[in-house]
Amino acid sequence: PEVQVAAVEVPAQVREGEPFYVEVVINSNHEDEGLVEVFRGAHKVLSETRKLKAGENRFRFQQSITGERLAQYTVKVGGLKTDTLLDNNTESGLVFTTGKPRVLLIESDPKLAQQLVWALQQEEIEVDVRPVEGMPESLADLQNYELLALSNVPATSLSQRQMELARTYVQDLGGGFMMLGGDQSFGLGGYYKTVLEEILPVRSDFEKEKEKPSLGMVLVIDKSGSMGGEKMEMAKEAAKSAAELLGPRDQLGVIAFDGEFFVVSDFQSASNKARIIDDISRIEAGGGTTMYPAMEEAYNILQGSTAKLKHVIMLTDGISSPGDFEGMAQQMVSARMTCTTVAVGEGSDTNLLEEIARVGQGRFFSATDPATLPQIFAKETMTASKSAINEQPFVPQVVRPTAALADIDFETAPFLLGYVVTRPKATCEFILATEAGDPLLCWWRYGLGTTVAFTSDAKSRWGAEWLTWPGYSKFWAQVVRQSMRKNDVKGVIVDVKQERRRATVTLDAIDPTGKFLNQAETEVTVIDPQLGQRKLEMKQTAPGRYVAEFDTPASGAYHMNLSQKTAGGTLLHQQTRGLIVGYPDELRLRPTNEELLKSLAAATGGRFDPRPEDLFAEPTSAPGSPG
Numbered sequence: 001p002e003v004q005v006a007a008v009e010v011p012a013q014v015r016e017g018e019p020f021y022v023e024v025v026i027n028s029n030h031e032d033e034g035l036v037e038v039f040r041g042a043h044k045v046l047s048e049t050r051k052l053k054a055g056e057n058r059f060r061f062q063q064s065i066t067g068e069r070l071a072q073y074t075v076k077v078g079g080l081k082t083d084t085l086l087d088n089n090t091e092s093g094l095v096f097t098t099g100k101p102r103v104l105l106i107e108s109d110p111k112l113a114q115q116l117v118w119a120l121q122q123e124e125i126e127v128d129v130r131p132v133e134g135m136p137e138s139l140a141d142l143q144n145y146e147l148l149a150l151s152n153v154p155a156t157s158l159s160q161r162q163m164e165l166a167r168t169y170v171q172d173l174g175g176g177f178m179m180l181g182g183d184q185s186f187g188l189g190g191y192y193k194t195v196l197e198e199i200l201p202v203r204s205d206f207e208k209e210k211e212k213p214s215l216g217m218v219l220v221i222d223k224s225g226s227m228g229g230e231k232m233e234m235a236k237e238a239a240k241s242a243a244e245l246l247g248p249r250d251q252l253g254v255i256a257f258d259g260e261f262f263v264v265s266d267f268q269s270a271s272n273k274a275r276i277i278d279d280i281s282r283i284e285a286g287g288g289t290t291m292y293p294a295m296e297e298a299y300n301i302l303q304g305s306t307a308k309l310k311h312v313i314m315l316t317d318g319i320s321s322p323g324d325f326e327g328m329a330q331q332m333v334s335a336r337m338t339c340t341t342v343a344v345g346e347g348s349d350t351n352l353l354e355e356i357a358r359v360g361q362g363r364f365f366s367a368t369d370p371a372t373l374p375q376i377f378a379k380e381t382m383t384a385s386k387s388a389i390n391e392q393p394f395v396p397q398v399v400r401p402t403a404a405l406a407d408i409d410f411e412t413a414p415f416l417l418g419y420v421v422t423r424p425k426a427t428c429e430f431i432l433a434t435e436a437g438d439p440l441l442c443w444w445r446y447g448l449g450t451t452v453a454f455t456s457d458a459k460s461r462w463g464a465e466w467l468t469w470p471g472y473s474k475f476w477a478q479v480v481r482q483s484m485r486k487n488d489v490k491g492v493i494v495d496v497k498q499e500r501r502r503a504t505v506t507l508d509a510i511d512p513t514g515k516f517l518n519q520a521e522t523e524v525t526v527i528d529p530q531l532g533q534r535k536l537e538m539k540q541t542a543p544g545r546y547v548a549e550f551d552t553p554a555s556g557a558y559h560m561n562l563s564q565k566t567a568g569g570t571l572l573h574q575q576t577r578g579l580i581v582g583y584p585d586e587l588r589l590r591p592t593n594e595e596l597l598k599s600l601a602a603a604t605g606g607r608f609d610p611r612p613e614d615l616f617a618e619p620t621s622a623p624g625s626p627g
Contacts, residue, residue, distance in 0.1 A: 001082035003028040003052060004589045008075050008093035012495050012577070016066055016099030020597050023060040026523025027589045028052045035079040041070055047279045049079075055611055067126075069102060069144040070578050071095045072557075082371055088587040092240075092580040094557075096494075101484055102126045105147040106135050108152040112459040115467050116476060117153075123477030126198070133156045139527065139559050142169040143576055146484035152182025152457065154189040155196065155375040156365065163195040167180070171447030172525045172533050173561040174482040174574040178452040181420040181462070186455065188420055192241055201428030201444040202453045204382070205245055206421050212387040214249040216307030217242070218267065218298040219377075220291070221283065222316035223256040228285040231317055231344055234370040236379035239280045240312070245381045246254075246270035253301050254280055258287025261294035291316055292323025295339075299328060302337050310337040311384040313377065314356070317344035325352060329360035338362045340380050344370060391462075393420035394435040395476045402431055404482040408475055414465035416440075419456040419555030443483055448525065448561055448574065450483040489573040491517075493561060496579050501553060503579055507538060507546045507562055516544030521565040521570065524548050529581075552581045 009023040022038070031054055038046035038061070046061060062235070065071050074092040083089070103125060107113040110129050117127045132153050137143045148166060155163070169175040179185060179200060187204030191197045197204055227235065239254060246252055251265030254276065267280035295314060302310045312332065332339050339360030341353035344367050357364035363383075367377045381386040394416040398405065409429050410432075424430050424439045432441035434455075443452040456462045458476060466472050491510040496503060505524050509517035522538040538546035552558060562575040601608040 001030045001032070001084060002589050003032055003034065003083045004082050004085070004088040004587070005075050005078060005091040006056070006588070008073055010073055010093040010095045013493070014065065015551055016097045017064055019062050019064045020095070020175050021060045021440060022063055022073050022093070023058060026050075026052060026057040026077060028054055028057065029589060030054050030082065032080050032082065034077045034081075034083075036088075037076045037078070039074045039076075040065075040470060041068075050511055062579065063169075065095065065097045066099075067102075067128075067492055068144050069097055069146075070140060070576070071097065072140065072578075072580065085213055085587055088589070091582045093284070094578040094580055096577055098487065099417070100124055100126045100142070101146045101481070101486070101487075102128065103135070103147045103480060104142075104149060105149045106132060106153050107131045108132060108154075108171050108182065112539055113151065115472075116458045116459075119473035119476050120480060122473050125477060135162050136165060137162065139165055139169060139173070139531075139572070140557055140578070142166070142175060143173065143239065143559060143578065145175070146479060146487060147178060149178040149180065150185070150196075151180040151187075151442060151459070152184045154184040154379060155191045155194050156189070156372055156379060158196075159369070160195070167195050167199050168527060168531060168533075170449035172527055173559055173576060174448035174451050175561065176452070176487045177299045178454065178483060181455040181457050182482055182599060183383075183389065183420075186420040186422050186453070187245070187382040188379060190375035190377075190382075192245060192375075192378035192382075194375060198447045199451050200453050201425050201442040201451060202422035202439050202455070202507035203424060204378070204388075206388075206423045207247070207597045212247075212385070213308035214251070214306075215246065215309045215311065215385045216251045216267070216302055216305035217311045217381070217384060218253045218255060218301055218311070220294045220298050220312060220314040221254065221256045221260075221264075222289060222291070222318065223262075223283055223285050223287065224258045224289045224316075224318055225286050226289075226318050226347065227344070231370045232283065232285045234317055234373040235344070235398065236280050237285055238373035240277050241378045242381040243270060243273050243276045243280070243373045245378060246273075246385065247387070249463075250385065251305060251307055252276060253298075255297055256283050257289075257291055257293050257294035259290050260287075261290075261297055263297070267305070270287060289316065289318040289320050290323075291320035292325060292328070295325065295473060299335070299337070302332075303335060309384065309386060310335070311362070312337060312339045312360070313380055314339065314343065314353075315342040315344060315373070316348055316353070318347055319349045320352070325356050326359050329356050332360050338384070340364070340384075342373070342376055344373070388421050389418060390421055390434070390436065390438070392436075393417050394419075396440055397433045399430045399433050402429070402482070404431065404478040405475075406478065408471045408478075410471075412467050413471060416456045416462055416466065417464060418462040422453065422455055441479070448563060449485065452479065452483045485574055485576065487574065489575070492573060493573060494577050496560070496577050498552060498579055501551060501581070503552050503558070505538065505548050505550075505560065505562070505577070507564070507575070509544050509546070509564065517564070517572075518543060519567060520546070521567065521569070523548040523563060525563075526550055526559045527559040528552075529554050529558065552579070555581050555583060557581075
């Protein structure tokens with residue numbers, strides 16, 4: 001006895017709010033009864049008990065979609081009286097919706113996003129706002145949006161996988177990405193050398209201005225035996241990041257400790273980066289955990305420094321031998337020093353480290369994943385140096401007129417009250433600058449998508465005077481439209497079909513004059529369930545029609561970006577689609593091939609579907625003989 005969900009049939013594309021049918025096909029080789037549940041994403045839209053006849057069972061129900069770009073319908077059948085295989089009791093289908101462009105805004109303080117949301121909605125752009133905890137964990141979630149924007153979100157709040165998904169969304173699926181400034185953004189957010197800095201048009205490291213105060217910093221790193229392996233390697237990478245971000249007028253020293261302390265790199269000018277980094281590379285784990293003498297040595301070193309700012313970063317994964325840590329933190333503050341602490345893993349004395357940071361007027365970080373240590377040290381170095389923020393009011397300067405600035409009079413634009421200092425990458429489009437010549441608005445193409453850096457903010461800290469400026473809504477709408485993926489294109493129809501682990505993608509296109517769009521450079525980028533990527537040329541097979549095929553060996557979601565360009569390379573449009581590949585073919589319940597059985601019986605002189613009493617009877621004729 002076997003029951004299976006054979007198919008979930010949905011239209012490939014509908015308009016937002018348009019009614020359509022979801023058709024469910026359940027095959028069974030016997031009469032049965034079971035609970036059929038239908039989900040759209042994680043939300044249950046139908047649950048009912050159904051009687052199943054032997055053979056094919058079909059039923060359908062009406063749906064409409066708002067607020068989603070790519071909706072996944074999943075059907076499950078359970079509670080059956082008899083069923084042999086359970087792995088074929090679930091199947092899914094994907095529906096792509098067209099409608100108003102949609103933006104996902106990840107905001108460190110969602111209450112402060114209201115003005116930007118209102119401004120974009122006035123320009124027919126839908127916005128979903130989520131806190132940092134709502135950063136997408138899947139491509140399916142990201143595919144619901146034409147642009148992902150991060151507003152004052154620190155890298156330390158994001159996982160490596162979340163950042164890699166954002167890169168795939170931009171690079172391979174043509175999504176837009178925007179980072180807005182704030183005291184937790186760009187370099188101050190720890191983005192130095194991260195995946196997201198890679199896709200941005202600006203860099204977090206920059207030449208420190210001479211008038212900025214010098215920084216003297218000492219790193220105190222636990223090298224006890226428990227710090228072996230990934231922890232030690234990540235701690236060393238973190239220390240190297242700190243060294244790379246300091247300017248030539250800054251000073252850096254590195255101390256390591258186990259049962260005692262060791263000066264790894266003498267306190268010296270940060271211009272000696274190569275020497276300091278080489279010293280850091282030599283640290284090896286081993287020994288006990290006695291932190292207090294190392295903390296005291298850091299204090300003694302900074303006592304002799306002439307730097308205007310003095311800071312200590314202490315990192316450990318364990319519980320230290322006793323010491324007057326609070327008293328030493330108080331001494332540091334009295335000497336105009338600050339102290340930040342970092343707990344690695346689950347075994348640290350977090351209460352002690354939090355107290356040291358509180359008394360030492362620094363910050364406490366808990367790094368459950370050692371891979372985040374470089375981001376923490378980069379963020380802390382930029383914060384301590386006080387050189388990455390410029391809070392002098394300025395009027396934006398137009399560097400390069402572009403469509404995103406059309407009909408906006410920047411001569412009447414009010415002041416912005418601050419920004420994060422960055423430097424532009426060589427091939428970016430530098431659109432707006434600060435009066436100091438630093439980047440304010442830059443963008444570039446990254447793979448199939450566009451990424452944008454706006455180093456000030458769009459809310460009340462630095463953008464307070466812009467909130468009532470008549471150009472505010474137009475500016476942000478035009479910047480968003482410039483950088484987002486353009487999915488809803490008239491004259492383009494995309495169809496995706498799958499049979500026996502092979503998918504066929506068909507694109508039909510006409511140009512604005514109503515003629516077939518011929519000889520266009522057309523390709524599809526496919527992201528498989530393991531995030532593997534492949535690009536395929538779509539070949540023209542008929543007027544305006546382009547086709548590509550690819551194998552789908554793995555079960556799961558396949559995401560696609562289709563793009564068409566003119567012969568000269570100008571991008572005409574991009575389309576996003578998806579495909580869900582279900583359980584393997586060998587688990588499918590297939591109808592009996594009666595015609596084949598009849599022909600075999602006839603060819604061999606046997607009988608088709610005999611009565612039980614006739615099973616051992618003599619054949620009516622010899623094989624191959626007439627009659």
